[in-house]
Amino acid sequence: MRIVVADCSVDYAGRLSAHLPRATRVLMLKADGSILVHSDGGSYKPLNWMSPPCALSPVELETEQLEAGVVEAWQVTHQKTADKLIVSLFEILHDSSHELGVDPGLIKDGVEAHLQELLAEQIELLGDGHTLVRREYMTAIGPVDILAKDPAGASVAIEIKRRGEIDGVEQLTRYLELMNRDPVLAPVQGVFAAQEIKPQARTLAEDRGIRCVVLDYDAMRGMEDLNTLF
Amino acid sequence: MRIVVADCSVDYAGRLSAHLPRATRVLMLKADGSILVHSDGGSYKPLNWMSPPCALSPVELETEQLEAGVVEAWQVTHQKTADKLIVSLFEILHDSSHELGVDPGLIKDGVEAHLQELLAEQIELLGDGHTLVRREYMTAIGPVDILAKDPAGASVAIEIKRRGEIDGVEQLTRYLELMNRDPVLAPVQGVFAAQEIKPQARTLAEDRGIRCVVLDYDAMRGMEDLNTLF
DNA sequence: TTTTTTATGTCGCCA
DNA sequence: TGGCGACGTAAAAAA
Known part of the structure; x- marks a missing residue:
């Protein structure tokens, strides 16, 4: 699990097209390649995301992006549906990785x-x-x-x-x-x-x-x- | 936004009762008091969570818990529904806070x-x-x-x-x-x-x-x- | 694997 | 505020 806090903008193209303007957000990169983009509010649903199975790869920056202040960009692609998520990073404020292991999972009771x-x-x-x-x-x-x-x-x-x-x-x-x-x-x-x-x-x-x-x-x-x- | 990586167990009582056995997880504490408990897999839905409006408060530890190795415990209560989430922390591996500001929100297209x-x-x-x-x-x-x-x-x-x-x-x-x-x-x-x-x-x-x-x-x-x- | 049902659904609209 | 439908519904159960 890698956690990045960054000033970023996000673009999604898949079943619909969506765009997140530049702002500071938390990016959660899970071991299976999936990514969640969270803000400091809302509920458990991320602002934007990509569900597994998917793969993250760095994107070669174009002159235009470099001029706009983009430091780094990621492209996350879904293996089957070809959905695409592009994260453009302007400034990375925090970046840490953690070994979590496999979770034993939720036990429900009283349903x-x-x-x-x-x-x-x-x-x-x-x-x-x-x-x-x-x-x-x-x-x-x-x-x-x-x-x-x-x-x-x-x-x-x-x-x-x-x-x-x-x-x-x-x-x-x-x-x-x-x-x-x-x-x-x-x-x-x-x-x-x-x-x-x-x-x-x-x-x-x-x-x-x-x-x-x-x-x-x-x-x-x-x-x-x-x-x-x- | 506070991000904590910890060895923890979680108990929820609300519309149903649920329990998460001890394991290493990521806890996301948002500015509105809400909390998400994420593992390193699954998809965007957390293992457990509490949606706003809710409030987090520390729990006084009992002897039994201290003996079991609990270092700290939080209680998150929903303002209206009285749903309750209790997080028992055994070891905190990472703890950081970040100022995110208000998010401009998602722009959807094609719906x-x-x-x-x-x-x-x-x-x-x-x-x-x-x-x-x-x-x-x-x-x-x-x-x-x-x-x-x-x-x-x-x-x-x-x-x-x-x-x-x-x-x-x-x-x-x-x-x-x-x-x-x-x-x-x-x-x-x-x-x-x-x-x-x-x-x-x-x-x-x-x-x-x-x-x-x-x-x-x-x-x-x-x-x-x-x-x-x- | 595919289809159907459930969900701590969440989100947004309009009365 | 409450009711209703859509959702990148997601996730679990059934077939």
């Missing part, structure tokens, strides 16, 4: 899939007498996370999110609308289950007669451990 | 928006006698890229894409269906305009009575230059 798995195992969290029909119950417009039955035998459709927001309520509403047209299933009660439910989402859900259930992930995982243990 | 602008100016490309009604004509299900009239005064709805694929045809079909129900507009003819139209998309479009027009971006831009010149 929606795991919550769904846990709630399916502990369906009684919705209330005594609830029973699981099945996970990923298929409908014409997509799978409902969990289909269950309440103690009276009525259908319950459950939408699970890590964080409950409006679009989750909309999604569940679409499922309910469809399922309530099916005489075998109707009437179907909706349950919006999440670790955290935003006030706006709760209001919308309750206004539509959808029950909101806040899930305690740690407690549910604890229960699972107990179940696995015995 | 859909520009194509739309150009076609609106050169609406006669659809055929002599065509006139522009307006760009981004609003309908109940979203804006139609361009609404025009043919020489006979009939409505023409134009969907513009850089690369014309099936979903673009579907989108235009939805607009046409809706607009043709409006007695003021009906009958509305559809035009699918793109720099490149995939055979599948062309077949579907023509089957639905939608005209396909391939746009020559360079020629259109050339025309614009002439128009600006005189």
